[in-house]
Amino acid sequence: MCLAIPSKIVSINGKKGIVDMGGIKKEVGLDFIPEAKIGNWILLHTGFGLEIISEKDALETIEAINEAYHVMPDEY
Amino acid sequence: MNTKEFQNPKLIKKIVDRLKRNKRQISLMEVCGSHTMAIGKWGIRDLLPDNIKLISGPGCPVCVTPMSIIDASIDLKDVTIAIFGDLMRVPGEKGTLELARAKGLDVRIVYSPIDALKLAQEKETVFVGIGFETTIPGIAYTIREAYEKNIKNYSVLTSLKIVPPALELLASADDINLNGFILPGHVSVVTGANAYNFLPEKYNIGGIVTGFEPADILVSVDRLLQQVEKNEPKIENEYSRIVTPDGNKHAQKIMKEILEIDDGIWRGIGKIPKSELKIRKKYSDYDAAKKYNINIEYKEDKSGCQCGDVLKGNIIPPQCHLFEKVCTPSNPIGPCMVSSEGSCAAYYKYERKQ
Numbered sequence: 001m002c003l004a005i006p007s008k009i010v011s012i013n014g015k016k017g018i019v020d021m022g023g024i025k026k027e028v029g030l031d032f033i034p035e036a037k038i039g040n041w042i043l044l045h046t047g048f049g050l051e052i053i054s055e056k057d058a059l060e061t062i063e064a065i066n067e068a069y070h071v072m073p074d075e076y
Numbered sequence: 077m078n079t080k081e082f083q084n085p086k087l088i089k090k091i092v093d094r095l096k097r098n099k100r101q102i103s104l105m106e107v108c109g110s111h112t113m114a115i116g117k118w119g120i121r122d123l124l125p126d127n128i129k130l131i132s133g134p135g136c137p138v139c140v141t142p143m144s145i146i147d148a149s150i151d152l153k154d155v156t157i158a159i160f161g162d163l164m165r166v167p168g169e170k171g172t173l174e175l176a177r178a179k180g181l182d183v184r185i186v187y188s189p190i191d192a193l194k195l196a197q198e199k200e201t202v203f204v205g206i207g208f209e210t211t212i213p214g215i216a217y218t219i220r221e222a223y224e225k226n227i228k229n230y231s232v233l234t235s236l237k238i239v240p241p242a243l244e245l246l247a248s249a250d251d252i253n254l255n256g257f258i259l260p261g262h263v264s265v266v267t268g269a270n271a272y273n274f275l276p277e278k279y280n281i282g283g284i285v286t287g288f289e290p291a292d293i294l295v296s297v298d299r300l301l302q303q304v305e306k307n308e309p310k311i312e313n314e315y316s317r318i319v320t321p322d323g324n325k326h327a328q329k330i331m332k333e334i335l336e337i338d339d340g341i342w343r344g345i346g347k348i349p350k351s352e353l354k355i356r357k358k359y360s361d362y363d364a365a366k367k368y369n370i371n372i373e374y375k376e377d378k379s380g381c382q383c384g385d386v387l388k389g390n391i392i393p394p395q396c397h398l399f400e401k402v403c404t405p406s407n408p409i410g411p412c413m414v415s416s417e418g419s420c421a422a423y424y425k426y427e428r429k430q
Contacts, residue, residue, distance in 0.1 A: 004262045004265070029214070029217065031330075032213055032324055032326040032327040032330075034326065043318055045211065045214070045262065046160075046188045046189060046211055046214045047187060047188025047191070048188070048213065048214045048217070050210065050213075050265050050266065050324060051318050051320075051324060053317060054316075054318070055317075057318075058317035061314065061316060061317055062081045065291055065295055066081075066087060068295075069087060069090040069091055069094070070090065071084065071086055071087045071090060
């Protein structure tokens, strides 16, 4: 039930935003992430944005994992 | 966002190869329904050697919602009852809300607590607000909205559980030997990874907040194994692309403003001290338990369902004598088979051996 879905903000009006969920537009509450900007990927749960997803952290995490397990960039 | 790199088969194989070199007996518990699903979906148990056991804990809010909540909802008259869809088929002593709806009870499924508040514009509405930290801030938001906008015909029947006290119960239990926790991803978005620091400090047991891709989970198993080998239990955060050390302060603020900590009743487990958030006195007009004089108490499950033992990690779902024989997703006897994130439903869907 705690499943949260990554969604991209396409517009903002006050504390409400519109996200694009795979082509479906939905109004969401941005009360818990007031710093969110258009274009941000956010984690969405029951109609509320809970966090802004850091693409940079995602890339750093996978790079660190690949390095730890000696996976070369071309091994895909 | 592309998460395919966390599914890279060559990376997965290298992690698994390293895990297979370890011969130590180790038991790790995940306490998040989405992890339970991910472990089943990616076939993680089959990838791991026999000496590494993954156990599912009380990670599904629907599964731990007391029967009293279901029964009290069924008894409500002349109101709209708004629920999350997962709750529809969960049996109480008086049956399910699905059956009650078939008999005429006005039960509506909502995606968001905001949708429940909107229903109150039409008719007196009780929202059956259940969930962990991920869901609680949104429910608290609707209570504040109703209060500030003086919406009188909205109230919430709460079963709002917080995860750290349940972990404390499991970490301190004599009969459960755990070497580490795979900590919830989306609950931790709100709580922050530091919320679990008491585990190594007080109970000498480590944990890792992790994501839901196969590499996330396998790397977390490996890191917990390293903690055990070095005898250095600590809290790690593998899911830093979303989870921060201190969590979401805005979400935490509204939770504190509207709700206060109390003892909680967990279905299948019993009372866990200081594990539930209840509506503060200031907002008691929006507390359905007070508005409708509802008493939430612990009820023993008389169906023979062993969800309680599954939730505490005492047994795995196939060890329940009802599993697959009479209890299936189309005919669930207990809550762990109802919710798609329940351990029994995940086992049934992904891990039955033909």
